[in-house]
Amino acid sequence: MENEPAHVLLIEDNPGDADLVRLRLVESKSDVLVNCVPRLSDALACLDIETPALVLLDLNLPDSHGAETFRRIMQKAPNVPVVILSGQDDELLANKAVHLGVQDYLIKSEITSKQLERALRYAIERQGLIRSLDITRKQQLEFKNRFLSHVSHELRTPLTCIHQYVTLLLDGLAGPIAPDQMDHLKIVLKSVNQLHAMIRDLLEATRADSGKLRIEPRCIDIGELMRQSVAMMRPSATEKHVSLEVVVDPAIPLVYADPDRALEVFINLVDNAIKFTPANGSISVKGSLVETDPTSVYISVMDNGRGIPRECHPQVFERLYQDPDAVDGNRTGLGLGLFIAKEIVTLHGGRMWLASEPGTGSTFSFTLPLYSLSKLLFPIITQHGHLRKDLALVRVELTPISKELRGGWKDTCQHCLEVLRRSIFVDKDLVLPPTGSNGPIQTFFVLASVDMEKVNILMDRIRSQVGKLPQLNSSGSMQVIAERIPPAPVADPRTLEQQVWGIADYVTEVIQQDLWNNPNFTDKENPTNAH
């Protein structure tokens, strides 16, 4: 303000008030250039062209009133300080505006030249301070995340080296080792694995912090995923003599979630439960539907361990939370697991919460969104207010040559899906969202509104367009089959919506059966689908 005149944008529709402000500024000998506009639209246009040092704003303009006025200005020019010119009658609103980020307000009838000059100067300085604080904060966050990411990567190299040599020794590749030595090496390996998990958590938490945690949701059978995670955790539960059961309501339809991420959440919660449950305790993983919330699946992991004191509940999901009473050599880890789990659930649009009483155990619960197949099916399977008569479900299965060769397989499947989407009639057929757990076999379903004769034509088209992709031929094979969807009885008393739900249920069941028949994991204690 000392060298160059400061540009002030005065937004005031009353010429008398505008002149008054100019007069006061002249009196105060402020070195300012005032540009006065009468309407909000003019002001917004001015802000497009030039960023003033300050905006002086009357709240009630011909084209905008009250809070809306300063909201629009601040949205347009978030870094420009705003001082409100208010009448005595809207002082309350002006006060609220200061709360929401406006720098100051002056009551028109009370403005003195000194007060005006000082208000403008301070507003500009304060805004500058806020801005530099904001920039510093962002830089620090960015630096912290870069630092953590860098450190975690650098830690990996020596860790890999330790891992390699310990496993060399353990596998007897460097000569025979004595049983005692074997035990010692196993402890080294266990610690290496713990360290590895910590580094992974650190990176995940950093990603969550910087908004880089990504999910790829698809239609999944949540029960299958729950059984998978329980199968993976069974050995450590058995080792601790803790029983582990899984109960899934068979009525749960498809869930829309990232299978890898959802598995991560399950494993995290079950692992925690095992850690804090004493020998002979029990853990139960449950999946159920709740009548009051028809759009979510409710999942809980319940243990009868020592529980979490009520005063700790708010912090449990925070970063770096560790059980203050952890004893008996429980290595608690970094305290990032629950934070990451909650972030993953939140990214899916779900919630995660805790219910726990000391001495009786803890229950961690979360929700994931259900997939609404009927909404998707409605426009395809109905015509002129009736359910289409002939409906078929085509199943396209892609199998990689070798289940180890995962490189590029995901991309190949994605490419196949795109070609599949182009080889159908958009108004009569529908490629359902990709389904699957985290196995290598990828299945796509196409709902076609054709009879079984015409479905052959569609299948041939799929075989020729998708099946001949060079990418697919070099890395896998394709199988296409179709089945007729049983038609509704001629005199169906149900409404059209109910009929569509019926078809959606049928399709859901077929998909779930399909997911069960392609198990990637079998749990020794729950070899079939425990319902």
Next chain:
Amino acid sequence: MRTDSYSETQPTVRAKIMVVDDDPDLRQALSLRLRANNFETVNACDGYSAIALAQKEKPNLIILDLGLPAGDGFSVLKNLQQYPALSTIPVIVLTARDPEGNEKRTLQAGAVAFFQKPADNDELMGVIRASLQAGWGWGHGLPS
């Protein structure tokens, strides 16, 4: 650069694997494990010698680090593609770097698989065998 010798008395032709990593300890550990699994190994410590050695040794498979001196893993992948004789060698990327952002890029550049360090040994050996059996190796599919 070649650290171990190929034994002429071996009854079957062994697959030759080139390990490219700038960390000598890790190179040694990997080579030890590969040789214990009946593979022949050759080692390179940077991007430049990786290409030179690949031309000379014609390995059946390459295990490639990404962070390398004298041409990083991506430039190695790119260079391999430029020689018809080398472009068919399956490359498995084994790196400390994040899969996010790197996995897709390496696969698009021609790698057959991406592993983040520390990798599970059994999984890595499985992918090595599968890649060799897929017949993408040098001239012939090899016994493992």
